[in-house]
Amino acid sequence: xxxxxxxxxxxxxxxxxxxxxxxxxxxxxxxxxxxxxxxxxxxxxxxxxxxxxxxxxxxxxxxxxxxxxxxxxxxxxxxxxxxxxxxxxxxxxxxxxxxxxxxxxxxxxxx
Amino acid sequence: xxxxxxxxxxxxxxxxxxxxxxxxxxxxxxxxxxxxxxxxxxxxxxxxxxxxxxxxxxxxxxxxxxxxxxxxxxxxxxxxxxxxxxxxxxxxxxxxxxxxxxxxxxxxxxxxxxx
Numbered sequence: 001x002x003x004x005x006x007x008x009x010x011x012x013x014x015x016x017x018x019x020x021x022x023x024x025x026x027x028x029x030x031x032x033x034x035x036x037x038x039x040x041x042x043x044x045x046x047x048x049x050x051x052x053x054x055x056x057x058x059x060x061x062x063x064x065x066x067x068x069x070x071x072x073x074x075x076x077x078x079x080x081x082x083x084x085x086x087x088x089x090x091x092x093x094x095x096x097x098x099x100x101x102x103x104x105x106x107x108x109x110x111x
Numbered sequence: 112x113x114x115x116x117x118x119x120x121x122x123x124x125x126x127x128x129x130x131x132x133x134x135x136x137x138x139x140x141x142x143x144x145x146x147x148x149x150x151x152x153x154x155x156x157x158x159x160x161x162x163x164x165x166x167x168x169x170x171x172x173x174x175x176x177x178x179x180x181x182x183x184x185x186x187x188x189x190x191x192x193x194x195x196x197x198x199x200x201x202x203x204x205x206x207x208x209x210x211x212x213x214x215x216x217x218x219x220x221x222x223x224x225x226x
Contacts, residue, residue, distance in 0.1 A: 036182070037217075041199060041219030041220060041222075042219060043201050043203075043218050043219050043220055043221065044154070044201070044203075044215075044217045045217070046214040046216070047212070054164060071154065099154075099215060101153045101154040102153060
């Protein structure tokens with residue numbers, strides 16, 4: 001699975017959009033981009049995933065660049081409860097192995 | 112409610128005393144796995160199971176056993192726990208690893224301390 005690079009930490013004001021970047025320059029054609037988050041020692045929670053098109057669900061939007069070498073997770077109106085570590089993971093479809101969680105980005109939403 | 116449950120949530124034990132951490136999911140998922148999470152090391156996979164009676168090692172299987180006799184349950188067994196197995200453990204399940212973009216559901220975690 002391709003390696004990902006994320007900033008270690010970010011702050012965001014409550015009510016504003018949080019834009020979390022991820023670089024995955026070695027991604028290959030059959031690899032999806034997944035985002036999970038982990039709120040302090042709880043089980044990781046799935047947010048969204050995509051292959052090459054932008055995706056949106058009730059939690060977030062995922063913007064993947066045309067060359068697929070990077071992506072951005074957007075939380076449109078961040079709340080204090082969105083404070084968590086956000087993990088960007090690249091993984092091939094059909095891979096039976098683990099999700100490789102890197103260090104992630106600690107997002108702190110400030111009141 | 113669709114969920115993955117783990118028991119116990121917290122456990123303090125002593126070296127060498129066999130223990131089992133249970134994991135159960137109610138979503139009819141085929142794929143289940145166990146991870147451990149340690150500071151500075153992230154989540155690492157211990158074992159996974161593609162379906163009933165099919166299990167395989169992850170990246171850190173030493174000292175652990177698993178079984179998958181029923182689709183819903185995937186217990187983690189520590190035959191002779193040691194202090195280096197003190198960790199936060201997560202069970203996860205997903206519909207199938209063969210499907211594109213399969214989301215994994217994680218349990219709430221089990222915090223294990225081995226003295």
